[in-house]
Amino acid sequence: xxxxxxxxxxxxSSVGTRPIRPDGVDKVTGRARYGADFNMAGQLVGRVLRSPxxxxxxxxxxxxxxxxxxxxxxxxxxKDLPDLTDGDAGMYDILDNCMARAKALYDGHAVAAVAAVDxxxxxxxxxxxxxxxxxxxHVTDVDEAMKHTAPLINDTIFTEGLEExxxxxxxxxxxxxxxxxxxxxxxxxxxxxxxxxxxTEQTHQGYIEPHACxxxxxxxxxxxxxxxxxxxxxxxxxxxxxxxxxxxxxRVTSSEIGGGFGGKTHVWAEPVALALSxxxxxxxxxxxxxxxxxRASGPTSATSIxxxxxxxxxxxxxxxxxxxxxxxxxxxxxxxxIGAMTAFACYKLENVKTVGYEVLVNRPKxxxxxxxxxxxxxxxxxxxxxxxxKEVGIDPVEFRIRNAAQEGxxxxxxxxxxxxxxxxxxxxxxxxxHMKAPLKENQGRGMACxxxxxxxxxxxxDLNIGMDGSVSLAVGTVDVGGSRASLSLVAAEELGIxxxxxxAIVADTSSLGYNDMTDGSRGTFSSSMATxxxxxxxxxxxxxxxxxxxxxxxxxxxWEQGHAVAKGDNHGNxxxxxxxxxxxxxxxxxxxxxxxxxxxxxxxxxxxxxxICDIEVDPETGFTKVIRYTVVQDAGKAVxxxxxxxQYQGGAAQGIGWALNEEYIYGKDGRLQNAGFLDYRIPVxxxxxxxxxxILEIPNPNHPYGVRGVGETSIVPPLAAIxxxxxxxxxxxxxxxxxxxxxILAAIEAEREG
Amino acid sequence: xxxxxxSTTINGDHVEYLxxxxxxxxxxxxxxxxxxxxxxxxxxxDCGACSIILDDRLVCSCLVLGxxxxxxxxxxxxGMAHGEKLHPLQQKFLEHAALQCGICTPGFLxxxxxxxxxxxxxxxxxxxxxxxxxxxxxxxxxxxxxxVQDAANVMKGA
Ligand code: FES
Ligand code: FES
Numbered sequence: 001x002x003x004x005x006x007x008x009x010x011x012x013s014s015v016g017t018r019p020i021r022p023d024g025v026d027k028v029t030g031r032a033r034y035g036a037d038f039n040m041a042g043q044l045v046g047r048v049l050r051s052p053x054x055x056x057x058x059x060x061x062x063x064x065x066x067x068x069x070x071x072x073x074x075x076x077x078x079k080d081l082p083d084l085t086d087g088d089a090g091m092y093d094i095l096d097n098c099m100a101r102a103k104a105l106y107d108g109h110a111v112a113a114v115a116a117v118d119x120x121x122x123x124x125x126x127x128x129x130x131x132x133x134x135x136x137x138h139v140t141d142v143d144e145a146m147k148h149t150a151p152l153i154n155d156t157i158f159t160e161g162l163e164e165x166x167x168x169x170x171x172x173x174x175x176x177x178x179x180x181x182x183x184x185x186x187x188x189x190x191x192x193x194x195x196x197x198x199x200t201e202q203t204h205q206g207y208i209e210p211h212a213c214x215x216x217x218x219x220x221x222x223x224x225x226x227x228x229x230x231x232x233x234x235x236x237x238x239x240x241x242x243x244x245x246x247x248x249x250x251r252v253t254s255s256e257i258g259g260g261f262g263g264k265t266h267v268w269a270e271p272v273a274l275a276l277s278x279x280x281x282x283x284x285x286x287x288x289x290x291x292x293x294x295r296a297s298g299p300t301s302a303t304s305i306x307x308x309x310x311x312x313x314x315x316x317x318x319x320x321x322x323x324x325x326x327x328x329x330x331x332x333x334x335x336x337x338i339g340a341m342t343a344f345a346c347y348k349l350e351n352v353k354t355v356g357y358e359v360l361v362n363r364p365k366x367x368x369x370x371x372x373x374x375x376x377x378x379x380x381x382x383x384x385x386x387x388x389x390k391e392v393g394i395d396p397v398e399f400r401i402r403n404a405a406q407e408g409x410x411x412x413x414x415x416x417x418x419x420x421x422x423x424x425x426x427x428x429x430x431x432x433x434h435m436k437a438p439l440k441e442n443q444g445r446g447m448a449c450x451x452x453x454x455x456x457x458x459x460x461x462d463l464n465i466g467m468d469g470s471v472s473l474a475v476g477t478v479d480v481g482g483s484r485a486s487l488s489l490v491a492a493e494e495l496g497i498x499x500x501x502x503x504a505i506v507a508d509t510s511s512l513g514y515n516d517m518t519d520g521s522r523g524t525f526s527s528s529m530a531t532x533x534x535x536x537x538x539x540x541x542x543x544x545x546x547x548x549x550x551x552x553x554x555x556x557x558x559w560e561q562g563h564a565v566a567k568g569d570n571h572g573n574x575x576x577x578x579x580x581x582x583x584x585x586x587x588x589x590x591x592x593x594x595x596x597x598x599x600x601x602x603x604x605x606x607x608x609x610x611x612i613c614d615i616e617v618d619p620e621t622g623f624t625k626v627i628r629y630t631v632v633q634d635a636g637k638a639v640x641x642x643x644x645x646x647q648y649q650g651g652a653a654q655g656i657g658w659a660l661n662e663e664y665i666y667g668k669d670g671r672l673q674n675a676g677f678l679d680y681r682i683p684v685x686x687x688x689x690x691x692x693x694x695i696l697e698i699p700n701p702n703h704p705y706g707v708r709g710v711g712e713t714s715i716v717p718p719l720a721a722i723x724x725x726x727x728x729x730x731x732x733x734x735x736x737x738x739x740x741x742x743x744i745l746a747a748i749e750a751e752r753e754g
Numbered sequence: 755x756x757x758x759x760x761s762t763t764i765n766g767d768h769v770e771y772l773x774x775x776x777x778x779x780x781x782x783x784x785x786x787x788x789x790x791x792x793x794x795x796x797x798x799x800d801c802g803a804c805s806i807i808l809d810d811r812l813v814c815s816c817l818v819l820g821x822x823x824x825x826x827x828x829x830x831x832x833g834m835a836h837g838e839k840l841h842p843l844q845q846k847f848l849e850h851a852a853l854q855c856g857i858c859t860p861g862f863l864x865x866x867x868x869x870x871x872x873x874x875x876x877x878x879x880x881x882x883x884x885x886x887x888x889x890x891x892x893x894x895x896x897x898x899x900x901x902v903q904d905a906a907n908v909m910k911g912a
Contacts, residue, residue, distance in 0.1 A: 020848045027856035028844040030791020030831035034857055037790040119781075120774070206891045208795040208803055209857040258793070258857025259891050290796040481854035481892060642851040646893055650854060653894030677800035677889060685895045686882040 003533040003599065007699050007706045014493040015705060018642045021485035022503055023256070032256045035212030035228030036287045043214065044073055044115040046276050046286035047122040048269065049129050050296060051104030051111050054138035054362040054670025055151065058104055058131060061112055066128040071121035074280035075129070077112045081275050084244045093331040095242050097365045098271045104133065105153065105330035106362045107671045108295025110268075115276040115284045138362040138670040142304045142327045145171045145361045153330050153360040171360040173332040178340050178413045179353035186319025186351030190310025194388040198380040200719070200737040201663035202302040202327065205369045206654070206682045209258020210293045215273035216283035221245070223277070225252045227270055230260040230478050231517030235267055236509045242271045243278070250274075253508040254478045261654070262368030263298045265517050294675035299664060300369040301326035301335045302361075305380040307343075315394045315402045319351040320344050320412075324377060328358050329365035338373035341413035342716075343381050345451035346422050346608065348405045352412045362670055368519060370651060371452040371712035375658065375719050379737055382448035382720030387733065396724070397430045400449060400610075417606065421634025421698045422449060425610040428694055434612050434630045442619060443627065444729025447612045450716025454709035455522045456601030460513030461530035463491060463538050465593040469580030471495065473534075474507040476515030477527045481650075481711070482643035483518075489639055490528040490705070494535035496562030497579055513598055524639055525700075525709045526601035532704050538595030545589045546577045603702025604709055609633035611652065611717040615725040622745030624726060626656055630692040636700040636708030648714045649691040655718025657683045663738050762823040764789070765833025773820035780804045782820035783830065791831035791860045795889065802888030805861040806830050812868040814887075831860035834867065843867055843905045852901035854892035861888050866902045874910055878903070 026032040063075040078101040085091040095101075100109045112129050116122040137151040144150055150171055158166045161175035187193060213227035223245065229235050232254040240247040257264060273286040288297065306323045322343045326336035336356030343354050389399035404423045410416050429435065429447060439445060462474040473491050477483065484504040492499045516522070539559045546564030547554040556568045564582060566574035586593050614628040631648040638644040661681045665673045674680045699706025723734045732747040757772035764787070773782050780797075783789040783806070795801035797816045804815045807829040834841040843866050846852070853859045862885065869876060869884040876884060881902050882895070890898060 018851075021851070023856075024848045024853075025840070027853055027859055028831075028840065028847050028863060029835055030789070030860050032856060033790070034793065036784075036794065120776075207855075207857075208801055208889055208891050209793065209855070210795070256857075257855060258795075259855045261891070287794075290798065290800075482851065642897075643854070646851055646854050646897060649894035649896045650892045654891070676798055677796050678798065682889060682891060683894075684886045684889065685899065686879075686886040688882075688895055690878075690899070691894045691896045 040283040043283040046284045049112040051109040055136040056133040060132040062130040066125040071117040074115040174358045176337040181351030183319040189318040192391045193310040195308040200376040203662045204298045205261040205263035207259030210288040212287040215277040217278040230264045251510040303376040307384040325357045339377040342374040343377040344412035348409045370715045379719035386724045422608040429610040444725045446725030448717040448720035452713040454604035456604040457516035459526040459530040463534040463595040469583040471502045473504040478518045486639040530597040533597035534595040605700030607713040611721040617730045622741035632694045634696045637706040645693045648693045651714025659722040758821040764828045779818040780815040803861040805864040846901040846905040850901035852897040858890040
C-alpha cells in the first residue's frame with residue numbers, strides 16, 4: 001500500500017501529551033521481567049572461562065577434568081562453535097569474539113564455557129579446565145599500536161584505504177577520508193589558527209543490567225532464546241548463522257531491557273548459551289557478572305585526535321582539519337570513520353578535511369555507545385573552536401552562530417542538509433537565562449554543540465483492533481526508554497481514539513516480520529512511522545466496513561476523530577459510527593480488522609544540540625563539580641515530551657561521567673584494573689545537579705509528524721562543554737578525557753609554574 | 755554442603771527456606787523464592803539494585819547471606835503496594851517518569867522508602883546524598899529526585 005511519509009502540519013490531540021507508560025506499573029512493583037528474571041524447567045547454569053592474558057596463543061585446552069565433575073552437563077570450546085561464516089569477515093569476528101579460537105586477544109576473552117546443575121558446580125568446573133597459553137607481547141594504547149614496532153594483533157591485516165597497497169601487515173585496519181575544498185588554501189586565508197592534540201580514554205556504556213539470556217535448544221532442531229537485547233531480530237540472524245540453524249526455527253523473545261545504550265546490539269554470550277544448551281540437551285541460563293561485563297562486553301573506542309582550525313578576523317572559519325585515531329578492540333571496525341564524519345558536522349565550511357584511522361588493540365571489541373564515536377570528535381573540535389573564538393575575540397556562542405550549518409549547507413561528510421536545528425539551538429542557548437546567571441569564584445561556564453545522524457531502517461508493525469474496539473499494537477523495536485508509551489500515543493493520534501484504548505507490546509521474532517536494531521535513535525522515529533502507516537491501513541478497512549454497514553460507497557466515508565463519517569448530500573442523516581461500533585460488528589462485516597506495515601524508514605533527520613554547563617574547580621585538589629547544566633536539542637516533534645527530556649538528561653549525565661571520571665585503566669600486563677562500579681565510577685545522584693532541558697521542534701520533513709530521533713545527540717556535547725568550562729574556571733585547556741582530579745591538578749600546577 | 759534451614763518474615767508473610775551457607779540473600783530471594791524484584795547489577799555492593807530493608811535498615815541483599823535472615827523482617831519492592839493501591843513513591847515514579855529502563859527502580863524505591871521513613875521532609879541535597887548508593891544509568895537522576903520530593907509532600911499530607 002502506498003504510504004506517504006512526508007511531514008504535514010496538524011494539530012495534535014494525543015501526541016505531545018505525557019501519559020503514564022503502559023509497562024510502568026510492572027516496573028515499579030518488581031513484576032517486569034528482565035533478562036535474568038526468566039527461568040525454564042530443568043534449566044542449567046552456564047558460566048564462561050575467560051583469558052587472563054591480553055594477548056596469547058591458545059596451545060591446548062583440556063576440559064576432561066571439568067567434564068567428569070558431578071553435575072556438569074556440558075563443556076564447550078571453540079570446537080563446539082565451528083566456523084560456518086562462509087567468508088563473512090564481520091561474522092567471523094563476532095564468532096571469534098564469542099569464543100576465542102587460535103588466540104586470546106584481550107583480558108576477558110572467552111575461551112571455554114560450562115553448563116552445570118548449579119552455579120557453584122559451574123564455578124568449580126571452570127577451575128578444572130586447563131588452558132595452555134603462550135603469552136605474546138600486547139598493546140593497549142592507540143598511539144602505541146600504530147607504531148611499526150608495536151606487536152601485531154592480526155598479521156593478515158593490511159591497511160585498507162591507502163593509495164598504495166601496503167606490503168606489511170599493520171594494526172591499522174583502515175584509513176578513511178571526508179571533506180571538500182582545499183584546506184591548505186583555507187589556512188592560507190586564516191588570521192588565526194588553533195592546532196591541538198587530544199586524547200580520550202575508553203569508557204563503558206555502564207547499563208545496570210548485565211547481559212543475560214536463557215537458551216533452549218530442542219532435539220528437533222528448534223530453539224528458543226530469551227534475552228535482554230536492543231535487537232532480537234538481529235540476534236536471531238546472528239545466532240542462527242553461527243549455530244548453523246534456520247532463522248525461522250529460532251524464536252527470540254526480548255525481555256525487558258535494563259539499559260543498553262548501544263552495548264546490547266552485539267551478541268556475546270547468546271551463541272555460547274545456545275551451544276551449551278544444544279550439547280547438554282537442556283535449557284541454559286547465562287548471566288554475566290559485572291566483572292565480565294566490563295572485561296568482555298561493551299566499551300567505546302579510546303582515541304587520539306589532532307585538530308587544526310583557522311579563522312579570519314571577522315570570525316569566519318576558513319579551513320578545518322582533523323586526524324582521528326580510534327581503537328576498535330582486536331577486530332576491524334569503522335569507529336574512526338564515523339568520528340571523521342561527525343567531527344565538523346555542525347559547521348558551514350568551505351574547506352574541510354578529516355582522516356580516520358581504525359586501530360587494533362588488545363582490548364575488548366569496541367561496541368556502539370550512544371552516538372558512537374561522535375562525543376570524542378566533538379570534544380576535540382569544540383574545544384578547539386572555543387579556543388579559536390577566544391583568539392579571534394568573539395563570544396564563543398556568537399562565533400558558532402556565525403559558522404553554523406544551515407539548510408542547504410553541504411555537510412563536512414557529504415550530504416546537503418535540509419531544515420536543521422544547529423542555528424536554532426545556538427540561538428536558544430544564547431537567550432537562555434542560564435547564559436546570564438552570575439558565577440562565583442573558581443566557577444566557569446562552558447558550552448558546546450553536538451551532532452548525530454540518526455537512523456531509520458527496516459521496520460514491521462501490526463495493529464489489531466479487538467471486537468471491543470481496543471487496539472493492540474505489536475512492534476519489533478525494543479523499548480529501551482518508554483517507546484511503548486510514545487507509539488501508543490501515535491496510534492491513538494492517527495486513529496482518533498484515546499491513549500488508554502491502545503496497548504503496545506514488543507513482539508517476538510516469530511510473531512512479526514524483521515526489524516532492525518533499536519539503535520541510531522531509530523526506535524520512536526521508525527516504529528512511529530510504521531505505526532502511522534499501519535493505522536492508516538486499518539482506517540481504510542474501518543471505512544470499508546462502515547460503508548458496508550450503511551450500504552453506501554466507501555468513497556463517501558471519511559475518518560474523523562475516531563469515527564466514520566458519511567459525506568455527501570445524500571447521506572445527511574447517517575450520523576457517525578465509532579471505531580468501537582464498527583469493531584463490534586466486524587464478525588459479520590468481513591472478519592477481524594487490522595492494519596499492517598512493512599517499510600524502510602528513510603530520512604531519519606539529523607539532530608543537533610547545544611549544551612551549557614557551569615562547573616566549579618577546587619584549585620587545591622583538582623576536584624570538579626557540575627553546578628548547573630542545560631540541554632537544548634531539536635526533537636523534530638516530541639511525541640512524549642517527558643521521555644524526550646529523560647533522553648536529554650540521561651545522555652548529558654553519561655557525558656558528564658565520561659568527561660570527569662570514567663575510564664578503563666589497564667596495567668602494564670594488559671589486564672583491566674577497574675572492572676567494577678567501585679573503581680569505574682559512574683555519576684551518582686549526589687554528583688549531579690538538576691539537568692534543565694529545552695526541547696526545540698523543527699519538523700523533520702521525512703516523517704508525517706515531523707519526528708526526529710532524540711536518544712543519542714545528548715551525549716555528544718558534554719565532554720567539550722565541561723572542558724570549556726574548566727578552561728574558563730581554572731585557566732587551563734584540558735586535552736585529555738576524563739578530566740579527573742589528578743589530571744586537572746597537574747594542568748593547574750603546570751600553568752602556575754608557567 | 756548441607757543446607758541451612760531459615761525461618762523469616764518477608765513483606766509480612768512468614769517464609770521458610772533451605773539455602774547453602776555461602777548463598778546470598780539476593781540469590782535466595784530471586785532463585786529460591788521467585789522474588790525477582792530485587793536485581794543484581796554488580797553483586798559487590800556498588801549499585802544498590804538489590805536494595806531491601808532488613809529490620810528497618812537499608813541493605814544490599816547481595817552482601818547479606820541467606821542464612822542471616824533467620825528471625826528477621828525483610829521488605830522488598832514486591833511488598834510496597836497494598837493490593838491495587840500503589841505506594842506514593844511508586845505512583846510518583848510513574849507520574850514523573852523517574853524510570854527509563856526501570857532496572858534500578860526497585861532499588862531506588864526501597865532506598866527512597868527508607869530515606870523518607872527516617873527523614874520525612876528531606877531537602878534536595880539530602881535526597882541526593884540519601885540515594886547516592888543507588889546507580890541509575892538512564893535518567894541522570896533529575897526525575898528521580900523530583901519524584902521523591904513529590905512523594906514526600908504527598909506522604910506528609912496523608
Ligand atoms: S547487586 Fe547488590 S549492590 Fe549491586
Ligand atoms: S532507569 Fe535505567 S538504570 Fe535507572
